[in-house]
Amino acid sequence: MKLRFKFVLPLFISVVVLGLAGALLIRSQLTDFQGQLLRSIAEEKSREVDTAIATLATQGLEKAALFSRRTDVVQAFELAHMGNIENEADPLMQQARDELRRLLEDDLAGFKSVSGKSMQLHFHLPKARSLVRLWREKQTKRGGEWVDISDDLTSFRETVVQVNTNGKPIKGIEVGSGGFAIRGIAPVVDADGKQLGSVETLESFESVIAGAASGEGQSMVVYMNAANLSVATALQNPEKNPLVGDKFVLVTPTEDGRVEGLVTSDFLLKGQQGTVYERYGDVALAAFPVRDYAGGQVGVLVYVFDASSWTSAIRDVGFYILALMAVVLIAAGLISSFVLMRLIIRPLSLMKTRIVDITEDRADLTDSLAVTSSDEIGELCSWFNKLMEKIRNMLASVAQSSNQVASASQGLLQLAGSLNGYADTMTQTSKAAASSTDDMSSNMNTVAAAMEEFTVNISTVATNSDEMSSTISEIAVSTGKAKEMTVRAVSAASKATAQVSELGAATRDIGKVTESITAISSQTNLLALNATIEAARAGDAGRGFAVVANEIKELAQQTAKETEEIRNRIQGIQQATGHTISEIAEITEVIGDVDVIVGSIAAAVEEQSVTTRDIAENVGQASVGVQQVNESVAHVDSVVRDIARDVGQVRSVAEEVTSTAKSVHENAQNLSGLAEGLDTMVSKFKI
Incomplete structure (x- = not known):
């Protein structure tokens, strides 16, 4: 708007x-x-x-x-x-x-x-x-x-x-x-x-x-x-x-x-x-x-x-008053619009025209606005004129600076030509040095490859000897543990034999007790029989006693029966105990034989372990010698690489000098173009 x-x-x-x-x-x-x-x-x-x-x-x-x-x-x-x-x-x-x-x-x-x-x-x-x-x-x-x-x-x-x-x-x-x-x-x-x-x-x-x-x-x-x-x-x-x-x-x-x-x-x-x-x-x-x-x-x-x-x-x-009021308001509006257009809009439009001229490169910076009032619009026109004057001065300074830039760009073009010549010489020298270092590096790589292969073989032998030594050590440990286990087995068998013997003695004692119980039950049965006879003689008066005697007799018979069964079981236990003692004795004998064999194996393993350690030490010394040779070859290769890197850096510097010379040349040309552009732009304004 x-x-x-x-x-x-x-x-x-x-x-x-x-x-x-x-x-x-x-x-x-x-x-x-x-x-x-x-x-x-x-x-x-x-x-x-x-x-x-x-x-x-x-x-x-x-x-x-x-x-x-x-x-x-x-x-x-x-x-x-x-x-x-x-x-x-x-x-x-x-x-x-x-x-x-x-x-x-x-x-x-x-x-x-x-x-x-x-x-x-x-x-x-x-x-x-x-x-x-x-x-x-x-x-x-x-x-x-x-x-x-x-x-x-x-x-x-x-x-x-x-x-x-x-x-x-x-x-x-x-x-x-x-x-x-x-x-x-x-x-x-x-x-x-x-x-x-x-x-x-x-x-x-x-x-x-x-x-x-x-x-x-x-x-x-x-x-x-x-x-x-x-x-x-x-x-x-x-x-x-x-x-x-x-x-x-x-x-x-x-x-x-x-x-x-x-x-x-x-x-x-x-x-x-x-x-x-x-x-x-x-x-x-x-x-x-x-x-x-x-x-x-x-x-x-x-x-x-x-x-x-x-x-x-x-x-x-009312109609006349409204009509009069409308006329007054319209007149006031028209007068106000005229004053606004004359005192505000017109100066602002002139300012806009000047700004558009500046934007479209056709401004006359020597032309100023007329200051016709002392209000804010008048002050705005005055400051706008001062702004135009300042822009005019700035463009004059820019024109002067563009001439200086054009002179400097010519000097830069000459400097870029000299740098380009020096860079070409350095590039040729660095290429020759790089060729020599490449040959030396190739020879050292061949030596290093041979030493690397020898080192791998030595390392393989060392690794195998280490593994053998480790295996023999594990066998020695295992035989030691086996010997300890045979010793513990012999001891356990001895303890088991003693305990089984004690069990046989206990069963014999129990057998004696059962024999006593059998004898007592026989006597009790006999007494119960006698009591029954006496109760029968007593008639009705002994009938209750006869019943008790009969119960005692039956209890004695039951006791005898149970005692007989216990005796049979004890005999079975005694027989099993005898067999167990015999078998434990055989196991003890076998464990003794195993202990002797394990001792022989442990002695042989110990001798093999000493031999393996000697082999490992000799292989280790050979590996150290090979490692020293590798280090020497690597050191020589590093020196060759340093020389090649230095030659590469020289070549890079030469390339950078060449690039810098080109950049200086391009910048000098750009500066020359900018100077011409500034001259063209400043020439569009009337200052």
Whole structure:
């Protein structure tokens, strides 16, 4: 990869990475901006609705205040108090109700003629009982019919209870039978400041919704907490006012119902806590809580508006920013590339061109690079110029040295010629000397061969005499051992004869013992016979003794029998012993004869051994003489060989001188060629 790409590629990658990072950052910022804009719109709409509610509540309170101290109104209240205000059908309260209708008929008609709608004016008796609702002909419905009574409001009109309890006016939203109502309630007091009841005007909550959603592409949907359905009886129809989850009820549906499909229970739950928003394409939803007169959360308002216009504007802004950023990055990349090419790549390319010229033998070493900056590139150019100057000086020195080498090579060529002549002379002389030494060496080899053959014969005789002497010595040793063995055999035979004689004497003694045993067994047998006879005489009394006597007799007979057998065996042993003694005597005689013969053999062997030793000594002396002759011949041959080796060394030296002369000649020619090559190489550069 070329250097320009190594510079441009990271720059390009940096531009792309910065562009992508910038695009992601801008997208993130625009997304955050859209969120902030949505939140701002939602919060602004929430403040707008709160302001409208507060304004209507104030207007209602101001209207109510107009009737709170009128004399005719006070007089009607005083009439009602004359009756039983706890009785909803009290006649005096009915008279007071009719009186108020008559007194304010013209006022209400004038208001309607101007505003186009009836003023909802409501008078209350303590503690919280309706005296008259002037926008109705009769007070309320009972069993599906309208009745004109003073119905009790205590269970669901906390504002009326508070005003009639503490005498302080109240304004704001309170859930009624029709849902959310904006109320202004003021106490009714007489001239002495005594509170007789309260007066209330109701403002339409729908007017607030209509005003808040009056712009194009805007709408407002009202949801009430389902816990207030027990009061808002008019919203209990699930077909007209469906539940959302189990926490909310729809109060004001839209015509097409498209918005209601986007609103979820979770979104409304978040809207109870504060302002939240969501986007569905170009449609944005914002939810914020509805709070009553006491600040309690009683419902949720969902503001729906078309976000396509400003979303498109933000998208266009993002596109313009990205385009501008791309232009800036591309311009920065191009400028950086130009600077790199001009200030870095170009000087480096010039250096590369100079180096290529040097490599290809066409460089002009007098040409230098222009130093246009004081940075690292400028320093590099300066040092490159110094390098070129140094190379130029080196080539000049090489040219001078090549001339000197050429002169020296001519001198070496002349020296090589002289050495070659001396070497030829030495070679011829050494060849003549080598021929003479070869003849002498051949004669000495013939003498040495003859002496070597004689030496072999003498050695053979000596070897045979040594072997004979050794054999005779072994025979002498063997005869000595044989003599010793005959002596030991005679001794052993004598001992065996004595032992056999002792065995014969022992058998004779045993025979005497057996004779005694035989005699004893005969007597025992006789005694047993006598005992048997005596037992027979004794009859039954001697029967047991007769049995014993009989056993003794049988034992004596058995003893006699065994003794006879022992005697027979002893006689056999005595006979065998006699034969053994005779045979041992014969063996002893034979061994004596062998001993005499072995003695004669030993004497003869000793004489033969002495003769053999004399022969061996004579052969040894002859071998020593032959060995001395061989040594003399070998010494002469060694001297001849030394002479031949010296002549060979002289010839080798002559050959080495010849080779050296040739090498000197070749080196001189090489030096001459190198000198010419250096001249040619240096001539290619302009120095």
